[in-house]
Amino acid sequence: MIHELEILHRLLPTLAMRADVALGPGDDCAAVEIGGDRLLLLAVDQLVGDVHYFAGRTAAAAAGAKLLKRNLSDIAAMGGTPAWALLVLAVDGRDADWIVGFCRGAADAAEAVGVALCGGDLAATPAGSGVEVGSLTILGTVGRDRIVRRQGAKPGDALFVTGEFGNSLASGHHLDFTPRLAEGRFLAENGFASAMLDVSDGLLLDARRLADASQVHLTLDPAATPRRAGAEVPGALGDGEDYELLFAVPAARAAELERDWPAAFARLTRVGAVEAGAPGVFDPAGENLQTKYRGGYEH
């Protein structure tokens, strides 16, 4: 048990920020001022063997690529463009081929989106532990007046998602996904999204985070939520590792968005609406979906 909520609750209010920190902890990325009209986006994420991939079975390159792509998804959620990355790896009992394979997997996924892997560190975990932990820091940029946060959804907005949900592990999607960078940038640059996040811990849990950050009541229709092959409704709402975008769009622009959404993009689906009321996620009949479908993948 890592008591994440308790820890964040105790820690975050005590952190001293600087005047140049435009956005501190609590969103998909932090954002800091670097002069000019663009903010620097920063995010970091970890990948633990036998937690986030099968240490004995997943190809090293696929694990490394997953680590990079998880971080790209965080940049996508802010409407940003990724630029640079730093990779660290702590391993025990892996040969040079495996380690090089892991790093190359991350480097190839980075190169595919124009990101330079420009630093890192390699360490050993205690001998015999067999534990391996990778961590990647992604940096990117976004226009100061284009950044999209988790807060900002307004009553009356429509709620959309990219892609499909559920059955990520069995389908291999958890390794094979495409971060929604183009989609996130399109939404930000055209001012469509009033709030956005990436769905990695299950649609309901992440929807709740958007509801909390924006202080709104979300209506989400489980029947309208697109499901990945093999996924039932509970899995689509709670499985996690979807790496899709969930975002709110002012109602007056929803039809324009649906009309202008490029055909090459991931599927776009309107799944609900933003309403005034206590933060939470409810079905169209008013039932609390977090009570109905317990779950969500906290790791």
Next chain:
Amino acid sequence: MIHELEILHRLLPTLAMRADVALGPGDDCAAVEIGGDRLLLLAVDQLVGDVHYFAGRTAAAAAGAKLLKRNLSDIAAMGGTPAWALLVLAVDGRDADWIVGFCRGAADAAEAVGVALCGGDLAATPAGSGVEVGSLTILGTVGRDRIVRRQGAKPGDALFVTGEFGNSLASGHHLDFTPRLAEGRFLAENGFASAMLDVSDGLLLDARRLADASQVHLTLDPAATPRRAGAEVPGALGDGEDYELLFAVPAARAAELERDWPAAFARLTRVGAVEAGAPGVFDPAGENLQTKYRGGYEH
């Protein structure tokens, strides 16, 4: 065994950089263009329980502070000013107090030098493993024409160090050290240092890295090397975890440096000279010090 040299040798030449990467892997920090006259410095370092601190004995806050300060030492070595940090931690079997303590230790050490801890991630290592790995990304800035690298030392330069060396573990210095930020900035801003790095893996090993990067022969006088209390010559040359600066200074400016060195700074000592010749580290009699004192702390 993590085969670090083989891995770097296979991996680094294959990494695709971007035009805005001013300095890629291989120095204490990477540096990237962000517009304007300052470069963004990036570094990441890890701290593994029972490798870099005693998991059962070191106070959580001291371990967290060490992780932050190790990274500050990398910024110091480039002559930079640290600004922002991201912290990740993967643990097993730690309670919320320990985790908050670790993060607060890092946050307090950050605040002490004006750095904002503005993001992070918390994960679990496999249950029962007891393995804990922390990782911290530091970001800072440095003037484009002020950055100091490992390469750049020229035959004729004098070789200097800050502080003292050896016996870091038993003396507690490995937790208690002060990163040489003011000293590094002074050297860079006044153009004293032609090359510099932070000594964390043992003076000889790090001196060899400077010699390799600058393609020079270094003469280093073991008798002139300042020793921490309790350290003998072999320990001063090889123990590691000193977190001091090693740097080359054009001979014409060495006396000026010694005269202008602020009294509040760490002790300044001239320990040798830079000469033309095959890269390596030799004593004044011409003996290869790496052959004479095997060691250096690779982790």
